[in-house]
Amino acid sequence: MPGDSTGGGGTTRRALVLVENLSVPFDRRVWQECTTLRDAGWTVHVICPRGTTRDTESEVLLDGVRIHRYPLRAATGGPAGYIQEYGSALWHTVRLARRIGPVDVVHACNPPDLLFLPALWMKRRGARFVFDQHDLVPELYLSRFDRGQDLLYRAVLALERRTYRAADIVLATNESYRDVAIRRGGRRPEDVFVVRSAPDTQRFQPVPPEPELKRRKPHLLCYLGVMGPQDGVDYALRALAKLRDEIGRTDWHAVFVGAGDSFDAMVELSRQLGLSEQVQFTGRIPDGDLVRYLSTADVCLSPDPLNPLNDVSTMNKVLEYMVMGRPIVSFDLREARVSAGEAAVYAPANDEAEFARLIALLLDDPEKRAHMGKVGQERINGPLSWRNSQASLLAAYAAARPDAVEVSRGDPERAGGGRTVE
Numbered sequence: 001m002p003g004d005s006t007g008g009g010g011t012t013r014r015a016l017v018l019v020e021n022l023s024v025p026f027d028r029r030v031w032q033e034c035t036t037l038r039d040a041g042w043t044v045h046v047i048c049p050r051g052t053t054r055d056t057e058s059e060v061l062l063d064g065v066r067i068h069r070y071p072l073r074a075a076t077g078g079p080a081g082y083i084q085e086y087g088s089a090l091w092h093t094v095r096l097a098r099r100i101g102p103v104d105v106v107h108a109c110n111p112p113d114l115l116f117l118p119a120l121w122m123k124r125r126g127a128r129f130v131f132d133q134h135d136l137v138p139e140l141y142l143s144r145f146d147r148g149q150d151l152l153y154r155a156v157l158a159l160e161r162r163t164y165r166a167a168d169i170v171l172a173t174n175e176s177y178r179d180v181a182i183r184r185g186g187r188r189p190e191d192v193f194v195v196r197s198a199p200d201t202q203r204f205q206p207v208p209p210e211p212e213l214k215r216r217k218p219h220l221l222c223y224l225g226v227m228g229p230q231d232g233v234d235y236a237l238r239a240l241a242k243l244r245d246e247i248g249r250t251d252w253h254a255v256f257v258g259a260g261d262s263f264d265a266m267v268e269l270s271r272q273l274g275l276s277e278q279v280q281f282t283g284r285i286p287d288g289d290l291v292r293y294l295s296t297a298d299v300c301l302s303p304d305p306l307n308p309l310n311d312v313s314t315m316n317k318v319l320e321y322m323v324m325g326r327p328i329v330s331f332d333l334r335e336a337r338v339s340a341g342e343a344a345v346y347a348p349a350n351d352e353a354e355f356a357r358l359i360a361l362l363l364d365d366p367e368k369r370a371h372m373g374k375v376g377q378e379r380i381n382g383p384l385s386w387r388n389s390q391a392s393l394l395a396a397y398a399a400a401r402p403d404a405v406e407v408s409r410g411d412p413e414r415a416g417g418g419r420t421v422e
Contacts, residue, residue: 012043013401016103016122018115019048020089023055024067028316029134029197030109034065036390037397045103047096049089053284068096079152086114093118103127104401111135113159116166123166128400131167132195133177136160136309143230143307161185169400171195171393174335176312193396197316198386199323203287206324209296215253215280219363222297222326224290225317227260230310232303232331234262234269235352239303241273243356252363254301255280255293294324298369299362302330302340306349314339319384322376327369329358339384343376 015037017030024046025031034044044065049072050056060067070092075081097106097118106122108115109132119129138157147153164170164185170192172178181192214220221240227233233256243249256266256279263283270279282289294300300321304310311333318339321328328344330336331351336344345362347354362369 012041013104014043014045014102015105015107015397016097016100016127017044017046018093018097018106018108018118019046020072020086020093020109020115021111022048023051023069024048025062026051026055027109028200028203030132031065032198032200032386032389033107033132033195033393035063036393038064040394040397042397045100047093047100068100070096082112086112090114090117094121097122105130105397107132108163109134110163111137111140113137113156113163116159116163120166128168129166130169130171130396130400131163132171133181134173136177136180136312139307139309139312140230143309144228169193169396171396173197174312174314174338176335180312191399193392193399195389195392195396196384197314197319198384198389199316199320199380201323201380201386204291204294204320204323206295207291210292211296213253213255213293213296217251217253217278219252219298220293220296221252221254221299221301221359222293223254223256223258223301223303223317224294224320225258225315227256227258227262227266229262230304230307231260231262232305232310233266235305235331235350235355236301236303237266237269237273237275237279239352239355239359240275240279242353243359244275244278246353247356247360249360249363250278252298252359253278253280255282255297257282257285257290257293259284291324294321294326297326299359300326300328301359302328302336302344303355304331304333304336306331306333311335318344319380322384323380325373325377327362327372328376329355329362331355339379341375341379343372343379345372 017034019027019030034046037044046067048069050069058069072089075085102125106119106127107130108119123129137160141153141156164187170181170187172181172192172194173196178192178194181187182189223236240254267281270276302315302318304315312335314335318328322343328340330344330346331349332346345358347358
């Protein structure tokens with residue numbers, strides 16, 4: 001495999017992308033990065049876990065990207081479960097990396113902040129290490145487990161510090177993450193590139209609304225995303241109960257699309273709040289069905305509560321609502337405002353009553369909803385577009401491997417760009 005030919009007389013540079021917490025191409029950000037690198041002339045390999053209902057092949061060549069997958073059982077219970085999961089993932093990652101052979105860039109995506117270990121092994125064999133920081137794991141720990149800055153918090157902080165130190169280049173998903181890499185990670189500003197996540201505009205295109213999805217109600221509310229302890233689905237459900245009980249609105253049906261650790265608990269909370277007749281949980285659904293729901297929705301919900309992680313994180317659901325032209329109700333989070341701007345209305349942090357009031361306000365104002373949807377689409381197709389992120393990604397790779405042979409084809413602007421896109 002070393003020395004793959006480009007077919008044009010040069011030698012293709014080889015990138016190896018490491019992912020632990022999702023399969024590929026189910027991880028949309030990673031897949032967009034892989035195809036961007038492929039189009040720029042890189043030979044791209046991915047090591048990731050197998051999916052449960054999709055991405056189940058051990059090895060597949062998909063659209064020119066070679067994906068190597070390993071079996072992995074997600075952690076359950078306490079720390080012992082995570083030790084078992086992460087130990088297994090690291091063993092399989094090294095095993096598969098040895099089989100792939102030397103690469104020019106190893107591109108490791110967190111969480112967890114442990115992939116610097118195989119990255120260091122590959123650096124000793126000539127690779128450069130690009131750290132793609134999807135999550136701030138110390139903030140994730142504080143927000144998910146609510147145990148304060150205990151011994152485990154200090155341990156994950158130390159692992160993050162080791163990862164920053166090992167990396168040659170850091171990719172941050174927004175300016176808040178970039179600031180952490182510089183301030184807490186001690187990285188030079190010129191070595192940290194903002195590569196914002198952005199929806200696949202080919203995947204997300206509105207279709208005609210289907211009134212039957214509203215279950216004989218005038219309005220449809222929609223939530224899309226993961227259902228974990230820090231994702232705020234419980235806040236959304238309590239807000240919907242207030243919308244019904246305190247504001248007196250029953251002219252809506254709500255659909256919650258997605259799955260996660262808290263899925264069963266959220267179904268039970270919905271039952272306890274007496275919402276079972278008005279709230280539908282679909283679990284994960286095919287893309288076609290998701291687009292149908294979003295195209296029919298009158299208002300989309302982003303109920304992520306204020307916590308150390310959410311305030312500085314870019315929510316994929318917000319971007320996906322925007323590309324579909326849907327108005328959003330969100331809590332007032334720093335990065336939510338950066339992403340959505342006037343495409344959302346903002347309730348004070350964690351204020352469920354005001355969240356409910358804003359839903360009612362939008363339901364009564366179709367002109368405002370249409371304007372907000374148009375603003376969102378303009379932002380996604382303009383300053384927040386994946387085109388800008390592609391430029392930053394390729395600039396980061398050029399910084400990681402300035403000796404790389406230029407083999408990109410097509411538009412020369414795709415290989416340019418700066419470090420930040422706003």
